[in-house]
Amino acid sequence: DAGVIQSPRHEVTEMGQEVTLRCKPISGHNSLFWYRQTMMRGLELLIYFNNNVPIDDSGMPEDRFSAKMPNASFSTLKIQPSEPRDSAVYFCASSPRTVRNEKLFFGSGTQLSVL
Amino acid sequence: GEDVEQSLFLSVREGDSSVINCTYTDSSSTYLYWYKQEPGAGLQLLTYIFSNMDMKQDQRLTVLLNKKDKHLSLRIADTQTGDSAIYFCAEEEVNTDKLIFGTGTRLQVFP
Numbered sequence: 001d002a003g004v005i006q007s008p009r010h011e012v013t014e015m016g017q018e019v020t021l022r023c024k025p026i027s028g029h030n031s032l033f034w035y036r037q038t039m040m041r042g043l044e045l046l047i048y049f050n051n052n053v054p055i056d057d058s059g060m061p062e063d064r065f066s067a068k069m070p071n072a073s074f075s076t077l078k079i080q081p082s083e084p085r086d087s088a089v090y091f092c093a094s095s096p097r098t099v100r101n102e103k104l105f106f107g108s109g110t111q112l113s114v115l
Numbered sequence: 116g117e118d119v120e121q122s123l124f125l126s127v128r129e130g131d132s133s134v135i136n137c138t139y140t141d142s143s144s145t146y147l148y149w150y151k152q153e154p155g156a157g158l159q160l161l162t163y164i165f166s167n168m169d170m171k172q173d174q175r176l177t178v179l180l181n182k183k184d185k186h187l188s189l190r191i192a193d194t195q196t197g198d199s200a201i202y203f204c205a206e207e208e209v210n211t212d213k214l215i216f217g218t219g220t221r222l223q224v225f226p
Contacts, residue, residue: 042218043203091157103148104214106157
């Protein structure tokens with residue numbers, strides 16, 4: 001298996017533009033997580049899905065952020081409009097859920113820079 | 116809510132042991148985890164410990180758990196330059212699939 005695949009690896013955009021980050025979880029994994037990593041706040045959980053259904057989105061910073069999981073093999077995180085303070089590394093992770101001691105498998109992340 | 120705390124930096128000489136410490140708040144966490152993040156990469160699970168254990172050893176890694184003090188540590192024996200990375204402690208939020216991560220400890224190994 002190729003692991004969790006995220007695209008793009010790097011995204012540079014201007015303030016006010018829409019940004020869409022993509023994630024393909026590991027096949028067979030039931031849970032999918034979106035995290036954001038910054039120097040100031042470390043690793044923050046934004047939202048997670050179980051069986052394609054959003055379970056907890058309490059970490060989504062504001063209405064500019066939205067996430068979808070239309071099927072078991074794809075998820076998107078959208079920021080509209082983007083702001084400079086959204087600059088961070090965004091990680092997607094998936095979990096088989098039934099194998100607790102393996103917990104999360106992370107993608108390589110998307111480095112987002114909003115100018 | 117849950118909070119996981121770690122020191123931000125640790126610098127050791129190659130061949131020495133490294134000890135990375137972590138404190139957590141949720142005494143009912145079943146599992147506690149250590150993840151490693153290398154530059155430009157996502158986090159990778161290093162090891163975990165079940166809450167009814169005091170110690171777990173896995174090759175060069177030793178995890179110690181003090182449930183009374185809610186203190187977790189990761190010891191890396193014979194630290195190598197390839198061990199340079201950020202190490203995250205994480206606790207499991209009870210009854211959810213969520214992991215609460217610490218801020219991460221950046222380990223720098225110098226020759």
